[in-house]
Amino acid sequence: MDACCDDPDYDYAASIAGRAMRSMAEQGIPPTPTNFAIWFQYFAGGQDDLRNAIDLLIDHNRPFDSKTNQNLFETYIAPKVSAVVTSTSERLHGLMGAAKEFLTTAIADNHSQMQAISEVADQGKSGVDPKALVAQLMNELARAATRATRLEAGFAEKARELDVIRDSLSKSEERARTDTLTGLAxxxxxxxxxxxxxxxADWGEPLSVLLIDIDHFKTFNDSFGHGVGDQVLRLMARVLREKVGAQDLPARYGGEELIAVLPGADLAACTETAERIRRAIAESKITRRSTGEVLPNITISIGVAQYRSGEAIADFIERCDRALYLAKGGGRNRVVTEIELDRADAAS
Structure with missing residues (x-):
């Protein structure tokens, strides 16, 4: 995954797009935007129901005709895009309508109150009994207080509804930033x-990254199935979360690759963390949930690099990626840093 531009998403997206287009061509599927959205999501992962549906169609040699493609899009893609937006929009529209109604009522009540108090004042000029005027004034003030209390209660209720919407949007934003399968960023x-x-880091604070790839994951997946492969990825995610610090970010980089960003950690500290992760995975036991069968141990290869002030993030990640592939080329189940990468480059 050599980076070719400053956007670290480029290579990953290009790889997924290429696989999607090749599969669509193999299946004779027209490369329309909706069809591409289906197959891009299929290869990007994170949506098990879509993948299971497509795998089932392929296993049964079902054709991907226009009706099937449309059903896939409407069932698995479109709802994800529009459901939250539509629901939130409708609720906000209702709240704004209610707020407008409350304000209109408040303005009308205020006008009525001012008119009533003005009439009481006019009666005072006409020599009406002061006791009667005080009684009328107290009555108008009581009515105003009742209306104000009612309006305040209405606004408080709508404020609570607004808090619910804000919470819903916050959770939606969090889901948009989370990988569905692993729960990582x-x-x-x-x-x-x-x-x-x-x-x-450009002000001198160290910043390091470790990039993880599961050794022989494709063979493992082919042998034991995608369900077990997903179980392995979840195990990896759990170990990664446990071994990095609270200030660090563990994330899914793509496919079977995971990454952790360690602000404040130099190369040595990041390498120690990477080694703890490697050992924990190598010592883990994986049991097939459906049968209880104990599966072969898995191992991982890890590349580690430290940020160099002023460099592009793409170059930083690319250097870590090269260290990872040096680890895989050197026999796997090991941690390789950019120092060893530099040595290998100097020797070649």
Whole structure:
């Protein structure tokens, strides 16, 4: 995954897009925007129901005709895009309508109150009994207080509804930043975190990254199935979360690759963390949930790099990626840093 531009999403997106287009061509599927959205999401992962539906169609040699493609889009893609937006829009529209009604009522009540008090004042000039005037004035003030209390209660209720909407939007935003399968941060959240961390690192604070790839994952997946493969990825995510610090960001980089960004950690500290992760995975036991069968141990390869002030994030990640592939080329189940990468480059 050599980076070719400053956007760290480029290679990943291009890879997924290429696989999607090749599969669509193999299945004879027209490359329309809606069809592309289906297959891009299929290869990007994170939506198990879509993947299971497509795998089932392929296993049964079902054709991907226009009706099937449309059903896939409407069932698995369109609802994800529009449901939250539509629901939130409708609720906000209702709240704004209610607020407008409350304000209109408040203005009308205020006008009526001022008119009533003015009439009481006019009666005072006409020599009406002061006791009667005081009684009328107290009555108008009581009515005004009742209306104000009612309006305040209405506004308080709508404010609570607004809090619910705000919470819903916050949770929706969190889901948009989270990988569905692993529960880790996704590429969007990763990019945002890296940009902020880079700003601090350019002032001299160390910043390191470790990039993880599961050894022989395709063979493992082919042998034991996608369900077990997903179980392995969830195990990886759990170990990664446990081994990094609270200030660090563990994320899914793409496919079977995971990444962790460690602000404040130099190369040595990041390498120690990477080694703890490697050992924990190598010592883990994986049991097939459906049968209780104990599966072969898995291992991981890890590349580690430290940010160099002023460099592009893409170059930073690319250097870590090269260290990872040096680890895989050197026998796997090991941690390789950019120092060893530099040595290998000097020797070649």
């Amino acid at each position: 996704n590429r969007r959240a990763l990019d945002e975190f890296l940009r902020k961390a880079q700003a601090t």
